[in-house]
Amino acid sequence: MVALLRILSALPRFLGPDALEMASQSSASACDSRSSSAGSAAVGLALVRTVSRGNKRIPEMSSQMATFSLGDRSRGKRTFTAKVKSGCITCKRRHVKCDETRPFCLKCTKSPRGPGVCEGYPSEQKRANHCAPIVPKGTRRPLAALIEPGYETSLFTGPERGYFEFWLRLIGSIYLFPNDIMHRVVPQLARQEPAIKHAALAMAGMARALVPSLVYRSDKELHSNGPHYEFALQHYGRAMKLLRSSQPTSENMLWAIICCVLFITFECLHGDRTAALSHVNHAYKMMEAYFRRRSLVEEGPVTESIRAVCDDAAWVFQGLTMQAWSHNVLHPDNLLEISWCCRGSKRAFAVDEMPPIFTDIHTARRWWRVVQHHTCHRCPIYTEVYVDGFSEDMLAGAYERPALLPTHLETMAAVAPEFLNHLRKWSNAFQALYNDLQLQQHLSEAEYQLYVNACNLRLQYLLLWSHVSSLSFTDTRTVIILTPSFREIVQLSRIVLKAQANCRGCSDTFSMDNGPTWALLVTSCRCRDTKVRQEATGLLGKFNRRDGVWDSRMFHALAKRYEKIETENLLSEDEDEKESPLRRRELRFSRDGNMSGTHFEWDPLNSQWLRIREVF
Structure with a gap:
């Protein structure tokens, strides 16, 4: 009782006279309860009302007081859910359940509460089977043990990691395709699909071989500018080999289309017009095949992800039309057929669906x-x-425009x-x-x-x-x-x-x-x-x-x-x-x-x- 009075004597500094009066009444009722309930160990304690701020509860000063009794209570078991280890990297970092849609989860990219970006999935390589070191209780662990290893360490060797980081910086500074496909999607896919990874590394190697300028160089001159050109050619060949040996599935078609984007960029850096326009031609054929079979593919979250990437890729290749047209190549010979690049969703031609504003x-x-x-x-x-x-x-499926014919001007007019x-x-x-x-x-x-x-x-x-x-x-x-x-x-x-x-x-x-x-x-x-x-x-x-x-x-x-x-x-x-x-x-x-x-x-x-x- 003496201890309780000491507590009450300190309360005016914090709660004011009204709160002290109510607390005194509460103390009196607690004394009465003690006399009528022998053996009880209950003590009256003041409750302070709290307000929520984020996930924390912060005390708030209040003139309202209450009491409750602390007796011997059985401690309930805390419920818990096992961690999901198969989700994407972003969901793990956010501590939310992943829907595990591949190539990137829809909870991150589509949900209005999500970050809008999915970092893909970690590699499924099994960890080496070794024993963890025994550390005495109370021993201060080194800081390095608390840091999660970088995700790229399991995917790239030392030189590859440097080239990949250079590639990530490169695509953010060369005004490459002003949409999400290069800045968000391709880095995710490069971390999980070997063909895209090697194509990205080849592009980075070629860019580094050209530094500090884009002056056209022969193969001999590029080889003399350090190991970058050789590195680029090696990974270019690996990417091509992986694509040629892959099975023709919807997902592999996506990888091939994305690789075509990187191959075109590689050849543009290299200065090889013929190879670059050849990749554009092959990409158009793949896009035509994709849109032809699009309605035959079953619906599902994976299909939706692949379609989103292919739709962005289609927009990229539409932008390359001007480059091909300026060299008089890759034009349709039969204008009666409406190809995928001009076809509308509601009308025959997409251009007729343009909004007024x-x-x-x-x-x-x-x-x-x-x-x-x-x-x-x-x-x-x-x-x-x-x-x-x-x-x-x-030139299959396309044609090089002939010299100007006498009737050509009349047709244009x-x-x-x-x-x-x-x-x-x-x-x-x-x-x-x-x-x-x-x-x-x-x-x-x-x-x-x-x-x-x-x-x-x-x-x-x-x-x-x-x-x-x-x-x-x-x-x-x-x-x-x-x-x-x-x-x-x-x-x-x-x-x-x-x-x-x-x-x-x-x-x-x-x-x-x-x-x-x-x-x-x-x-x-x-x-x-x-x-x-x-x-x-x-x-x-x-x-x-x-x-x-x-x-x-x-x-x-x-x-x-x-x-x-x-x-x-x-x-x-x-x-x-x-x-x-x-x-x-x-x-x-x-x-x-x-x-x-x-x-x-x-x-x-x-x-x-x-x-x-x-x-x-």
Whole structure:
């Protein structure tokens, strides 16, 4: 009782007079209870009301007091559930039950309460059977024993781990396919599928062999730049061997499609146009087979995961259409058939399902891929750029466009309004977004990146609009009218080039997106305004970069050569008469990266055009 009074005497400092009065009454009732209940060991204790904050319960000051009796109680058994050891890495870290969907669980990626990212599943290698060391009770364990080993240690050797970490940094800095497939999905799949792992390591090795610049190098020069090129070739071969020996299942088809994305990037870094476009062709065939059998595959969580990745891969390959089209390859010979890349879900063509307004840049970019692909895939516009070295097998299901036929212009003129209408609809849906970003005075870093992406979309639109409206630049009057569009392409390209100039330790910029490189080459060769052409040529020389198979160094040399040809051939008086032959140029890339071209030069002595072929 004395101890209780001491406690009560200290309470006023914390609870105030009202609480003390109630506690005193509680003490009195406790004394009465003691006299009437002999042998009882109960003691009245004050309860403090608590509030929840997270998972902890924190005391809260309250004027309400209560008492309860502490007697001898039997301690109940705590219920527990055995740990799930077969779940994904992310669910284990979050301490939640995994649904074990492969290749990545839906609880992490699809649930609104999930993190949106699944790190995949650990390897199923059995641990070595050894005894744990005996540590005396109370001994302080070293800190290293409390740290969980890195997941990559069980998947990669020492050198491989370094290349894989370099690859993870690389895909975050080269503007590679602006969607989740490279930043989220592929690293997960690389940790569990050997073919994808080796393809990723090959890509990293090739990138390191090229540091510090993307200047084209021969195999001998690449071998002399350290062990990286040899490492890249070894893992490239392993990935190819694993794919060829795998069984044709839905999951293996997914691995093959993802590997194709990495192989294309590898060859673009390598500078091999023929091999890169060959992989694009094979990828298109696999995607066609995938969509053909898609309805035959049973539904389920695994199927949903695979479909999500394949749908993202389809979007990636749609973006590569412009690269293939610019070299006059990989176009369908039969336009009566609607291939997977143009097919809509509700209507015959996906382009006809485009919404009237885009809510964000990501949506605008997605629909631009659809419109751009539909136009390049089905409109008879053409370029005069070709790639040598394609075999018949590589061209199976596609064709290299022939030289310009007499009826080709008539065909283009007949169908051009339809494709211009699709381009106009996209521009109208995009314009409000673009205007809002232009009018903002102070942009955060994230908002400025959106603005740069919007500028890139705008210049891609202007380029394709110019191609179609001028009938592949054969209509001279229209080309002259398009001078403001060419000028805007140069202005937008300057914004994009400056924003993407830093590539983390490399003096050049590399991307697998459709950047401004091709648009600047077209402007430097097709625009009729000399000043605009010179500005475009200057940007190609100032900002060294490679957008897929488009290399700014090659394009700059080509633009300078064409500038000289134009200067020499426009000295005579009759410019209109020479206009058509002067614009007829042909450029060819060999497999070893060399450029050769054919153009016309005016012979004033004989008053005729001479066809000239030269190696650049």
